[in-house]
Amino acid sequence: MTKRSYATVNPCIMCQPMGSALAFKGIENTMVLYHGSQGCSTYMRLQLAHHFREPVDIASSSLSEKGAVYGGRENLKKGLRNVINRYNPKVIGVATTCLAETIGDDVPAIIREFKEEEGIGNDPEKDIIIIPVSTPSYGESHVSGYIKALEAVVRRFAESHGEERAVKNPNGKLNLIPVESLSPPDVRELKEILEATAGNYIFLPDISETFDAPLSDNLPKIAQGGTPLSEIADMPNSRASFGLGIVSKNLALEYLKESYGMPGYSVPIPIGLSKTDTFFMELVNILGCPIPEKYQKERGRLLDAMVDVHKYLYGVKAAVYGDPDMVFSLTTFMLELGMDPVLVATGSKSRDFGMMIGQIFGEIRPELAPVVLDGIDFDSLNDAVSNCSPEILIGNSNGRYIAKARGIPLVRVGLPIHDRVGAQRILTVGYRGALELLDRITNTILEATDTFTAPVQAEPAAYDGLRFERNV
Ligand code: SF4
Numbered sequence: 001m002t003k004r005s006y007a008t009v010n011p012c013i014m015c016q017p018m019g020s021a022l023a024f025k026g027i028e029n030t031m032v033l034y035h036g037s038q039g040c041s042t043y044m045r046l047q048l049a050h051h052f053r054e055p056v057d058i059a060s061s062s063l064s065e066k067g068a069v070y071g072g073r074e075n076l077k078k079g080l081r082n083v084i085n086r087y088n089p090k091v092i093g094v095a096t097t098c099l100a101e102t103i104g105d106d107v108p109a110i111i112r113e114f115k116e117e118e119g120i121g122n123d124p125e126k127d128i129i130i131i132p133v134s135t136p137s138y139g140e141s142h143v144s145g146y147i148k149a150l151e152a153v154v155r156r157f158a159e160s161h162g163e164e165r166a167v168k169n170p171n172g173k174l175n176l177i178p179v180e181s182l183s184p185p186d187v188r189e190l191k192e193i194l195e196a197t198a199g200n201y202i203f204l205p206d207i208s209e210t211f212d213a214p215l216s217d218n219l220p221k222i223a224q225g226g227t228p229l230s231e232i233a234d235m236p237n238s239r240a241s242f243g244l245g246i247v248s249k250n251l252a253l254e255y256l257k258e259s260y261g262m263p264g265y266s267v268p269i270p271i272g273l274s275k276t277d278t279f280f281m282e283l284v285n286i287l288g289c290p291i292p293e294k295y296q297k298e299r300g301r302l303l304d305a306m307v308d309v310h311k312y313l314y315g316v317k318a319a320v321y322g323d324p325d326m327v328f329s330l331t332t333f334m335l336e337l338g339m340d341p342v343l344v345a346t347g348s349k350s351r352d353f354g355m356m357i358g359q360i361f362g363e364i365r366p367e368l369a370p371v372v373l374d375g376i377d378f379d380s381l382n383d384a385v386s387n388c389s390p391e392i393l394i395g396n397s398n399g400r401y402i403a404k405a406r407g408i409p410l411v412r413v414g415l416p417i418h419d420r421v422g423a424q425r426i427l428t429v430g431y432r433g434a435l436e437l438l439d440r441i442t443n444t445i446l447e448a449t450d451t452f453t454a455p456v457q458a459e460p461a462a463y464d465g466l467r468f469e470r471n472v
Pocket residue numbers: 015016017036039040043097098099136137138
């Protein structure tokens with residue numbers, strides 16, 4: 001919010017239920033239903049479909065004026081019945097939107113009632129599992145919606161372990177619980193790393209197939225892939241949990257830690273050199289395995305590329321914005337590259353964001369003094385960009401109006417990217433992801449400044465003269 005405005009203008013976040021859809025869509029045979037007004041599901045389906053270029057079905061209980069006045073009980077039950085009949089899911093994630101929360105519907109109670117009426121039990125093997133999540137957007141953002149949904153899923157499946165909170169059948173696996181901003185290739189990359197190190201692992205949620213499916217003649221009603229339900233139920237038996245993101249709290253990891261005494265490790269999203277190093281070092285610590293040669297070579301290639309492009313990136317002033325954990329890792333990478341992130345911002349309200357960004361600057365480039373903002377909208381980001389005068393913007397595609405108005409290039413990273421194709425194919429994590437990001441940033445800067453071609457352009461002036469003579 002700017003000083004001149006008491007309202008949010010173009011939020012730098014997305015709605016909380018959208019985060020829950022991102023989480024539920026990474027689970028096998030799962031359908032999402034929003035309890036609220038129709039427009040919420042239309043808007044969020046559009047956002048996700050534009051970003052991933054995949055069909056995204058999200059049902060709605062479609063509350064109208066009547067539901068808003070008398071409560072949405074009947075609409076929700078009808079919606080659940082329709083979802084079961086049309087999609088035949090094993091799991092239904094029910095996320096509330098603003099209206100349902102404002103009128104105060106007791107969603108867990110309505111679901112209990114519905115299950116009794118329909119004769120749906122609690123056996124995850126036989127029955128449909130319905131998981132409610134409270135996600136009004138006036139509270140928080142898609143970041144917390146994702147976190148809350150995953151916690152609700154892990155809790156619900158852990159219930160099948162009974163009242164007694166104890167590891168029953170140790171499986172020796174490693175749980176990985178990521179953040180909302182990963183792309184399908186990011187998930188594939190992390191799974192490959194886990195395959196090469198841990199061997200046995202459970203990745204929740206897995207959007208690698210559900211949001212990046214091959215073309216098929218018979219489009220399934222629910223996208224294939226996602227974390228198998230049997231694996232989610234097995235998570236409390238794992239040896240440890242690994243959570244991505246340190247700015248936002250990973251509630252599913254915390255739950256497993258507190259309820260099952262499971263060791264839980266939270267690490268930054270492995271973007272850039274040092275954060276990918278941290279990811280591997282934690283894996284080595286937990287598993288006691290060496291870092292596979294393949295990744296050591298990839299690290300060497302990244303270092304080589306960083307040396308190659310250092311002369312183009314050093315001192316380039318950047319503005320980085322987006323989801324808090326994404327911005328945290330991106331900023332670290334900018335500093336490693338010798339860039340000067342003059343403005344670091346997130347749309348989420350976060351108590352620890354400023355302190356953590358300050359720590360990173362203190363460790364890598366203490367002489368720099370960035371402007372760090374949280375809870376901003378694009379209106380205030382625009383003001384901050386005007387004050388800080390960055391030469392490049394790095395963030396999601398909603399910053400394109402600022403970039404265009406100010407003639408600054410924008411490198412599209414994060415969620416959403418809906419004005420370009422290929423967002424579902426952008427790899428950002430791991431050493432390979434860092435290399436790809438490095439190339440994109442450097443080439444954008446070269447394109448904008450002509451740094452690379454400037455020395456070569458000294459000669460064509462002579463050609464200009466020749467051309468002129470010939471023309472004459
Ligand atoms: S702000 Fe609330 S009512 Fe509006 S689209 Fe988002 S969830 Fe729906």
